[in-house]
Amino acid sequence: MVISITQEEMNPSKWVDEHGDYLYRFALLRLRNPSKAEDVVQETMLAALSGRQSFTGQSKVRTWLTGILKHKIMDQFRSVHREHRLNGLFNDDDTIDDLYDSREHLIPPAQAWSGNPEKAFEQGEFQEQLRLCLKKLPKRQATIFALREMDGISSEEICKELTLTSTNYWVLLHRSRVALRRCFEIHWFGLK
Amino acid sequence: MASCKDIALELTESLDRKLPIRYRLRVWLHVAICKECRNLKRQILFIRAAIHKIGLSPASESNIPASLRMSTQFRNRLKETMIRYEADPDIHDH
Numbered sequence: 001m002v003i004s005i006t007q008e009e010m011n012p013s014k015w016v017d018e019h020g021d022y023l024y025r026f027a028l029l030r031l032r033n034p035s036k037a038e039d040v041v042q043e044t045m046l047a048a049l050s051g052r053q054s055f056t057g058q059s060k061v062r063t064w065l066t067g068i069l070k071h072k073i074m075d076q077f078r079s080v081h082r083e084h085r086l087n088g089l090f091n092d093d094d095t096i097d098d099l100y101d102s103r104e105h106l107i108p109p110a111q112a113w114s115g116n117p118e119k120a121f122e123q124g125e126f127q128e129q130l131r132l133c134l135k136k137l138p139k140r141q142a143t144i145f146a147l148r149e150m151d152g153i154s155s156e157e158i159c160k161e162l163t164l165t166s167t168n169y170w171v172l173l174h175r176s177r178v179a180l181r182r183c184f185e186i187h188w189f190g191l192k
Numbered sequence: 193m194a195s196c197k198d199i200a201l202e203l204t205e206s207l208d209r210k211l212p213i214r215y216r217l218r219v220w221l222h223v224a225i226c227k228e229c230r231n232l233k234r235q236i237l238f239i240r241a242a243i244h245k246i247g248l249s250p251a252s253e254s255n256i257p258a259s260l261r262m263s264t265q266f267r268n269r270l271k272e273t274m275i276r277y278e279a280d281p282d283i284h285d286h
Contacts (some may be wrong), residue, residue, distance in 0.1 A: 012278065016271050024262040038266050045270060046277050096200055104195035110231040113238075127246055128257045148208070149240050150247075155208055174204040181235045 010061065012049055019062050023069055025127070030073050030146040032135050040072040047072075070151065074161060077143050081162045090140055093175055094168070106178065113189050126188075133183035141176035148173060194222050196229055203233060207240075 023044060027037035047068050048055075055064055084090050101107050134142050143162065147153040153161075159169050185191045199222045202215050211219070223229045262270075 012274060013271070016267060016274070020267060020270065021256065021261045024266075025256065025260045028260060038262070038270075041262070042270055042273060045274055049274060049277055050281065096197065100195075100197040100200075104197035106196055106200075106228060106232065110228045110235065112227075112231050113235065125257065126242060127260055130243070131260065150243055170201045170205055173208075174201055177204060177236045177239075178232070180239060181232065184235075184239065 010052065010055065010057075012045075012052070015045060015048070015061070015065065019065055022062065023065060026066060026069060027073060029127070029131055029134065030143075030150065031076060032131070032142060036076065040069060040076060043072050044069040077147070078161055081140070081143070084139070085163065093138060093141065093172055096171055096174055099175065099178055108182075110181070111185065111191055113185065113191070129184065129188050133180055133187070136183060137176055137179055141172050141179065144169065144172050145176040145180065149177075194218055196222070196226060199223075199229070203229065204236075207233070207236060 020041070023041050024037055027040045028034060031037050031040065044065060048065055051068075055061075059067075099106060134145065137145065140162075144158060147158050147161075148155065155166075155169060155173075158164070159166055164172070199219050202211060202219050203223070205211060206216065206219050210216070223233060
């Protein structure tokens with residue numbers, strides 16, 4: 001009997017061992033909370049079991065599972081943001097004023113990164129540092145950064161999903177980028 | 193001459209989509225003479241490129257710290273849950 005690769009890959013008992021860590025890491029970098037990451041990974045696996053028939057085999061199993069996971073993560077973002085907004089928990093970060101000094105220069109100034117940054121970023125610890133830097137961001141900034149820079153979702157769609165005005169969105173995205181680069185500057189490049 | 197703060201949001205926006213020409217020109221003129229804003233722009237793009245690179249590289253899988261892997265307890269629990277779910281999908285419909 002010949003078992004095709006597709007059938008073999010579609011064996012659910014292998015999903016956890018072959019794709020579990022990847023999916024967990026994907027979720028953790030975006031949701032930042034280990035137990036929430038576990039929840040969405042489990043939901044994803046169960047949804048995949050239910051929807052196994054609809055998998056056409058045109059993409060890789062990992063791509064298919066990641067697609068389901070992305071939807072679950074977006075659902076999570078949407079509901080958390082709705083709840084926070086309704087409860088008035090987002091009341092910071094409306095401007096970029098505090099990022100700049102009286103001469104309208106960034107505080108602290110954006111220094112050049114020395115050494116060979118390309119080389120440095122190839123190391124496996126980069127993902128761990130990214131996780132730690134994202135963890136320090138306020139919730140909305142972390143969500144926006146993840147959707148924009150990690151998943152490449154368009155700005156228009158992010159505004160729609162999270163019910164943000166365009167002005168508010170660019171402020172939050174700018175703040176997140178400035179904070180992330182500063183975090184890497186300190187913790188990755190060892191600058192003051 | 194526009195300040196760093198004046199062009200900040202336009203600089204961020206210019207990394208995501210094409211701005212109308214007068215804004216693009218304003219950013220360009222400022223960045224051309226401002227080392228700090230050049231650093232900022234380069235580093236934002238650099239972090240983006242680094243993120244894309246790790247996403248595409250399966251070779252880096254072996255090099256992942258434990259804090260980014262699922263715990264053994266969760267791995268086992270997940271497998272058990274999937275087996276039970278396969279046997280009886282209704283148990284999780286709530």
